[in-house]
Amino acid sequence: MARQTALIERFSQSQAQMNGQLVSADKQAVAQKQMIQQLMDRLEDATREIHARDIRLGAERARVVELEKQRNQADAAAIEARATAGKAKEEVKKAQDEAKQASLVSTSTKGTSSTRELEFQKENAKVMAILRCSTCVKNFRSHTLLKCMHTFCKDCIDARVTTRQRKCPACNIPFAAQDVQQIYFQ
Numbered sequence: 792m793a794r795q796t797a798l799i800e801r802f803s804q805s806q807a808q809m810n811g812q813l814v815s816a817d818k819q820a821v822a823q824k825q826m827i828q829q830l831m832d833r834l835e836d837a838t839r840e841i842h843a844r845d846i847r848l849g850a851e852r853a854r855v856v857e858l859e860k861q862r863n864q865a866d867a868a869a870i871e872a873r874a875t876a877g878k879a880k881e882e883v884k885k886a887q888d889e890a891k892q893a894s895l896v897s898t899s900t901k902g903t904s905s906t907r908e909l910e911f912q913k914e915n916a917k918v919m920a921i922l923r924c925s926t927c928v929k930n931f932r933s934h935t936l937l938k939c940m941h942t943f944c945k946d947c948i949d950a951r952v953t954t955r956q957r958k959c960p961a962c963n964i965p966f967a968a969q970d971v972q973q974i975y976f977q
Contacts, residue, residue, distance in 0.1 A: 866954040870947075877929040888916065926960050937970045
């Protein structure tokens with residue numbers, strides 16, 4: 792009987808020890824579940840934040856594209872306005888020259904020499920018109936487009952290259968930056 796009592800006591804101790812281990816394992820399982828839940832919550836928060844940032848990034852990229860388009864349009868409008876202003880200035884200058892020539896002819900008593908001078912001035916004006924850039928009418932022609940051989944000033948060609956309007960202003964043939972060549976008058 793003492794043996795059975797000792798066995799029962801050992802079994803009771805073993806059962807108590809097992810119950811203690813079971814309680815400890817349950818506590819660990821609960822702690823791990825809580826940790827897993829916290830990590831899942833953090834993962835969901837991070838996913839939401841990434842999604843929100845992706846949406847903001849898409850909106851900012853669209854805004855950048857729109858701003859670049861507006862800048863290109865503004866650059867093109869500025870180039871066109873400069874060209875129009877240059878043509879207007881040239882026309883005003885031409886009108887002033889013609890008025891000056893008309894007054895010279897009317898006040899001149901020399902007749903043939905003033906007529907000859909007037910012809911030279913007209914010829915000079917024609918030659919100068921040929922030598923000036925047809926786009927801005929301000930600078931002299933200094934560069935040619937190798938694809939179509941039209942000539943323009945460096946400023947007008949550079950403006951077209953930088954604003955990505957790489958088509959000849961005269962004939963609309965596309966050109967690349969390497970198709971621009973400087974010309975020399977001798």
